[in-house]
Amino acid sequence: MSSEIAISVESVSKRYEMYSKPRDRLLQFFSSGNKQYFKEFWALQKISFDVKKGETLGILGRNGSGKSTLLQIIAGTLTPTTGSVRTSGVMAALLELGSGFNPEFTGRENIYLNGVILGFSRHEMDKRFDEIVSFADIGDHLDQPIKTYSSGMTVRLAFSVQACVSPQVLIVDEALSVGDEKFQRKCFEYIEKLRKDGCSILLVTHSTATVEKFCQRGVLLHKGEMRGIGPAKEIVDQYHALLYSDEKAYLRYQASRDANQHSSAMQNQHAKEDTPSSGLSTEDTSGLRAVISGWDIFDTQGNPCEQYQTGDTFRVKLLIDVLSSVEEIQAGMLMRTVEGVSAFGTSTLYHKKNITAPQKGSRYEVEFEVEVSLCAGSYFITLAIAEAISHSDMRYLDRKTDVIVVTVHQPRTLASGIAMLDAKITVSEVL
Numbered sequence: 561m562s563s564e565i566a567i568s569v570e571s572v573s574k575r576y577e578m579y580s581k582p583r584d585r586l587l588q589f590f591s592s593g594n595k596q597y598f599k600e601f602w603a604l605q606k607i608s609f610d611v612k613k614g615e616t617l618g619i620l621g622r623n624g625s626g627k628s629t630l631l632q633i634i635a636g637t638l639t640p641t642t643g644s645v646r647t648s649g650v651m652a653a654l655l656e657l658g659s660g661f662n663p664e665f666t667g668r669e670n671i672y673l674n675g676v677i678l679g680f681s682r683h684e685m686d687k688r689f690d691e692i693v694s695f696a697d698i699g700d701h702l703d704q705p706i707k708t709y710s711s712g713m714t715v716r717l718a719f720s721v722q723a724c725v726s727p728q729v730l731i732v733d734e735a736l737s738v739g740d741e742k743f744q745r746k747c748f749e750y751i752e753k754l755r756k757d758g759c760s761i762l763l764v765t766h767s768t769a770t771v772e773k774f775c776q777r778g779v780l781l782h783k784g785e786m787r788g789i790g791p792a793k794e795i796v797d798q799y800h801a802l803l804y805s806d807e808k809a810y811l812r813y814q815a816s817r818d819a820n821q822h823s824s825a826m827q828n829q830h831a832k833e834d835t836p837s838s839g840l841s842t843e844d845t846s847g848l849r850a851v852i853s854g855w856d857i858f859d860t861q862g863n864p865c866e867q868y869q870t871g872d873t874f875r876v877k878l879l880i881d882v883l884s885s886v887e888e889i890q891a892g893m894l895m896r897t898v899e900g901v902s903a904f905g906t907s908t909l910y911h912k913k914n915i916t917a918p919q920k921g922s923r924y925e926v927e928f929e930v931e932v933s934l935c936a937g938s939y940f941i942t943l944a945i946a947e948a949i950s951h952s953d954m955r956y957l958d959r960k961t962d963v964i965v966v967t968v969h970q971p972r973t974l975a976s977g978i979a980m981l982d983a984k985i986t987v988s989e990v991l
């Protein structure tokens with residue numbers, strides 16, 4: 561393995577044996593391989609990629625696409641059916657919540673236990689102990705058994721132990737989403753510091769905002785196969801195409817991306833994405849057929865505004881430039897939480913307001929007026945336009961991912977979660 565590489569994954573596949581009845585497992589055990597009582601399920605198929613030293617790589621994919629399986633194989637807690645993984649340097653892993661802890665032992669005891677697993681002596685852990693405890697900030701709970709911890713406390717301690725041993729490779733599996741926002745920020749600051757010090761980081765998350773912010777490159781897994789590897793933003797776009805379209809539409813999107821990959825047309829598009837308000841020529845020089853050429857968010861008085869209170873109304877406007885003939889254009893918006901969970905999406909299709917037979921060179925403005933029935937938090941808005949092919953199918957024309965961030969405040973907390981539903985509470989004494 562080259563000295564520039566921190567993790568090398570070579571043709572890794574993982575097969576699970578699926579038994580329909582527990583009895584079949586026993587029969588298989590005694591069958592000495594003459595008969596197969598299980599169905600094969602390949603959770604991963606021929607995955608290969610390298611992570612460079614100092615690089616942060618994000619792994620994206622729908623639920624069940626194989627992300628955790630891959631991380632466990634890289635962390636060495638699961639054996640691949642075929643293929644191999646090589647890593648260099650001290651490797652710390654934050655896998656499933658508290659998976660490295662013994663629940664019966666106290667936090668203090670588990671710090672030392674984890675130290676041994678990571679290859680550190682007691683003396684070496686003594687030197688790091690204070691930093692770990694101060695980072696975890698779990699107070700007196702340190703001397704209580706881990707089984708009494710909340711999930712937030714467990715993740716605090718797990719992160720602190722793994723990060724404070726100055727690893728050369730850090731593997732993080734979604735675990736951080738359990739902690740509160742303040743602790744998450746602290747973790748990401750620490751991850752950034754580790755990255756600057758040359759640590760290679762592999763991050764599994766559903767938050768595309770996290771991938772775009774922290775990762776140079778991304779990997780997209782789909783049904784156990786690697787569907788893409790490349791600059792974080794491109795992989796996030798592919799992931800969105802996979803999430804928000806049906807499978808057929810995604811495959812078409814991917815095929816057209818592959819065809820255009822080396823053409824200047826795609827480079828044009830990304831250059832334009834970086835300067836959204838620059839305005840676009842209406843000449844179809846790029847191969848694109850329609851683009852989102854501008855967008856903004858306003859309050860009901862028409863002032864640009866990204867801060868709202870629950871119950872307020874905002875207006876998102878987007879401009880669409882039609883570069884060549886398109887039969888019918890559908891425009892949509894999607895609001896997602898910081899963790900990437902969809903909170904609300906709507907489209908001209910749902911409201912029977914698609915743009916039909918737009919002329920080449922024409923420009924349209926679409927306005928979404930939305931009442932903010934959301935709990936307090938930050939929400940990212942993605943805008944997209946697509947060509948309606950049939951009632952249930954579409955082909956993406958342009959997409960602007962997480963381009964508007966709305967912060968929702970609630971002066972007096974009335975609810976938690978995402979949706980602010982109207983609730984009435986009645987309390988009465990039962991005699």
Ligand SMILES: Nc1ncnc2c1ncn2[C@@H]1O[C@H](COP(=O)(O)OP(=O)(O)OP(=O)(O)O)[C@@H](O)[C@H]1O
Nearest residue numbers: 576577601603621622623624625626627628629630
């Ligand atoms: N021990 C197992 N036996 C059989 N199938 C398994 C086992 N572990 C995982 N799988 C299957 O392997 C596939 C990949 O699972 P994995 O947990 O890696 O997905 P994931 O991308 O991490 O999902 P999520 O986003 O929901 O965490 C899933 O279909 C899962 O059901």
